[in-house]
Amino acid sequence: MLLRHTTDKVVERKALTVNPAKTCQPVGAMYAALGIHGCLPHSHGSQGCCSYHRSALTRHYKEPVMAATSSFTEGSSVFGGQSNLMQAITNIFTIYEPEIIAVHSTCLSETIGDDLGQIVNKARTDDKVPEGKHVIHAATPSYVGSHVTGYANMLEGIVKYFANNTDELINQINLLAGWVEPSDMRELKRLMKLMKVRNVLLPDTSDVLDTPMNGHYEMYPKGGTTIPEMASMGNSLHTIGLGEWATKLAAIKLDNQCKVNFTIEDLPIGLKATDRFIQALSRVASVSVPDSINDERGRLVDVITDMHQYLYGKRVALWGDPDQLIPLTEFLVDMDMKPVYIVSGTPGKQFDKRMKALLEDKVPEAKYKNGANADMFLMHQWIKEEPVDLLIGNTYGKYIARDENIPFVRMGFPILDRIGHSYFPTIGYMGGIRILEKILSVVMERQDTNCPEEAFELTM
Amino acid sequence: MVKKKDITNGLPDPSELMEEIIAKYPPKIAKKRKKALVANNPDEGPEIQANVRTIPGIITQRGCTYAGCKGVVLGPTRDIINLVHGPIGCSFYAWLTRRNQTKPAEGEDNFMTYAFSTDMQDENIVFGGEAKLKDAIREAYAIFQPKAIGIFSTCPVGLIGDDVHSVARDMKAELGINIFGFSCEGYRGVSQSAGHHIANNGVFTHVVGNNDRPREGKFQVNLLGEYNIGGDAFELERLFEEAGITLLSTFSGNSTIKSMEYSHTADLNMVMCHRSINYIAEMMEEKYGIPWIKVNFIGAESTAKSLKKCAEYFDDDELTAKVDAIIARETTKVEAIKAKVKPKTEGKLAMMFVGGSRAHHYQDLFRELGVTTVSAGYEFAHRDDYEGRHVIPNIKIDADTRNIEDLTVTKDEELYRGDLAEKKKALLEKGYRFSDYDGMMPEMNKNALVVDDVNHWETEKLIEFYKPDVFCAGIKEKYVVQKYGVPLKQLHSYDYGGPYAGFEGAINFYVEMERMLGTDIWKLVDAPWKHEPEIVGSFAINE
Helix, strand or coil: CCCCCCCCCCCCCCCCEECCCCCCHHHHHHHHHHCECCEEEEEECCHHHHHHHHHHHHHHHCCCCCCEECCCCHHHHHHCCHHHHHHHHHHHHHHCCCCEEEEEECHHHHHHCCCHHHHHHHHHHCCCCCCCCEEEEECCCCCCCCHHHHHHHHHHHHHHHHCCCCCCCCCCEEEECCCCCHHHHHHHHHHHHHHCCCEEEECCCCCCCCCCCCCCCCCCCCCCECHHHHHHHHHCCEEEEECHHHHHHHHHHHHHHHCCCEEEECCCCCHHHHHHHHHHHHHHHCCCCCHHHHHHHHHHHHHHHHHHHHHCCCEEEEECCHHHHHHHHHHHHHCCCEEEEEEECCCCCHHHHHHHHHHCCCCCCCEEEECCCCCHHHHHHHHHHCCCCEEEECHHHHHHHHHHCCCEEECCCCCCCCCCCCCCCCCHHHHHHHHHHHHHHHHHHHHHHHCCHHHCCCCC | CCCCCCCCCCCCCCHHHHHHHHHCCCHHHHHHHHCCEEECCCCCCCCCCCCCCCCCCCCCCCCCHHHHHHHHHHCCECCCEEEEECCHHHHHHCCCCCCECCCCCCCCCCCCCCCEECCCCHHHHHHCCHHHHHHHHHHHHHHHCCCEEEEEECHHHHHHCCCHHHHHHHHHHHHCCEEEEECCCCCCCCCHHHHHHHHHHHHHHHCCCCCCCCCCCCEEEEEEEECCECCHHHHHHHHHHHHCEEEEEEEECCECHHHHHCHHHCCEEEECCHHHHHHHHHHHHHHHCCCEEECCCECHHHHHHHHHHHHHHHCCHHHHHHHHHHHHHHHHHHHHHHHHHHHHHCCCEEEEEECCCHHHHHHHHHHHCCCEEEEEEECCCCHHHHHCHHHHHHCCCCCCCCCCCCCCCCCCCCCCCHHHHHHHHHHHHCCCCCCCCCCCHHHCCCCCEEECCCCHHHHHHHHHHHCCCEEEECHHHHHHHHHCCCCEEECCCHHHCCCCEHHHHHHHHHHHHHHHHHCCHHHHCCCHHHHCCCCCCCCCCCC
């Protein structure tokens, strides 16, 4: 047994986290910053964080992930990291020539109280930032929230530095992407095109973390939201933020700074959440929904009705980030599956409220928890108390899947042992079909493996 | 594409490349990096700058002290709880990401698949985290009943003044199991290396010597600095067992806390990774009189040599005969594969930039395949790993490393092995070498470019200059290098393969190189129409 010490007896914990369902802020800030064109993320802390965050992202994407670090020493930890960051800015612009350096902090620089805004200002007034280049920042203390919080903070930082209202209304909407994959960013752009909605997508990691092999390495790939696009966001008609945890801060910032109204929608995962997203787009951009999208929706419903017998009543355990878990739970419930155990290490009061609304009628037995000690150890203990038919979550679930012999679908961050997530979307109606295909594959595979020979079916 | 360097008359002089690299740097940085780039000359033994602070913004591959302490040294010991005191990231990123395999028997403890953290929140930063740490230890003990708990400090812990050592003492008294703390905050030292030293000190103080179990077996050894990546230690365990050598303890691949506790009863320490574990080797000799030798089990010839060296130490006819028989049998197997692979690899060029030991060890494996290492370096090794231990008296400890404690160790009057000290003396007279390591540079070719703490810019220039056939490094470099059309072999994670140690490991590595250097996939990077005149069609579909 890989997790031989996990027993079904749930012991109340208040201090110990075991097998977390989250990681820390800076990796989210790094990921968000990679979605800006010509940007080099910079980690203001000791270099271990930066190495870990780059490694985590690169294992997930099998792609280069660049970032620099202030490389704190004991001296700078005591006397402050200003000179480290100033040196880093000079070195980065001289050697690596990005358009933008996006600085985030760590628990080290936050604990000692380095003021990133002040240091970045000083770099500018001391002429450390070449003409036409930019240094932006976001505070991302690792002891608050999770990686999702870091993503949200960097998104807010980007808006703060670049969005500008020049009193010239542009007929476009801002789409703030939550923490989704490059494939999902690409799918968002495709849907926008089908809907004929002019938009700025921020951030956009497509063509950054899914680059082709052509014999050349591009330190700053062609993808990413550009500076003119980001600047124009202040003049847009409206902002749609996808996922409250990841985008609400930035949407509020845009409203405060540039008076662009916003609505927050769930990530368009599954049927109803995608419906709401399409409706919102149609409403704010005053466009009708084209036949092509109606057809996609119809295909998704068609597959669900065709395959309903394999889904009905299946008990599911899921873990990950709130923005993904909420619409995913809704999707599973809509298909008459039973999401019975749901954990997220990411704190936030809305989680309970949303889960309750989704689950109390249809899956009253469901257990869900987020924030402190809502970890994969707890979820595994619940599973041991009463088993499930399916696991959906990041790669760390494979240990539970093997021990408990449960079919397993990989979704979320990080996925370290399979590919696909960066190439095929899970959002929108087409993404819904893909989620369904993945679920059905593992469920049917299980039936094929386990059923008696006389019940082995050719057609399913 | 530029043609590969012709090295038939020796390696090219890299001074032009070095100048090109340096030219890009701001003057102050140029001055520093100049000392870290050295054109090798094995006859003259040039000096290299190493183990100095990282230049901010340079895009280093280095990690931190916590990684060196928890991630590397203690992480592989399966039956202790490694509790990380800090915000969640440090614990999360070290969760199963190094491939230290372990093989517990049914019913034995194995905590390596778990990540334990105090998950510090802002209130713990403001009001201190000691109370939460104590509660976490109590909860861990109540749920898991471990034999021991190690506490690992992360960046904020030292800054807010949490005293993990006093918490460890208190909790040890309260719970009655061994509990010990490590001040391995990420900002200490300049790299993972400081973490190795801190781990060595902690393990030596709190674990080694706790169990004076009676002698078992005629030839008792410890293997120091072998972490069982991809099953390397399993292969070595196989060889020792067959030879009749008792492997008491491995630091720390496939290890248990108990095996470390009685490691001081060995007759010989064999050091594999010099950088990470030479401290314990030295301290065990001072306290217990156990001599140490440097070994290398990477490469079939190196493995044979190291086994022989071990047999020579014990000077026993039966052991020598067994070792010779194993070497003869295994070499036959190895040679058969080598004969098949070598014609495909001969003359190829490699470069390798790996942590603190493999950039040297793997050159032996490549040599066996006729592959030349044109450039190599470490992330965080010290000058002795580059130039050999004879330079240790000349190494200046700078301000960044000064605060890493050097333990003062004294002779244990009761347990000190005078007989081993005598044995060592006699063998030394016969020319047998103890406590010695020549380092990487004396074994590299003239003009090979040695680079310490290589960064992204330098990596780019190196690839452009040498056009190597294979680049060996880690996950952060892998896909960068491969975008250039150069295959990269990870020598930290082995790209999820292995083992590569010992004889079986050599065979695995040969076959892996046959795959990587022999594939035509890299020739398919360009689409066929790239080489044809562009066709302008007249049947274009209108949007």
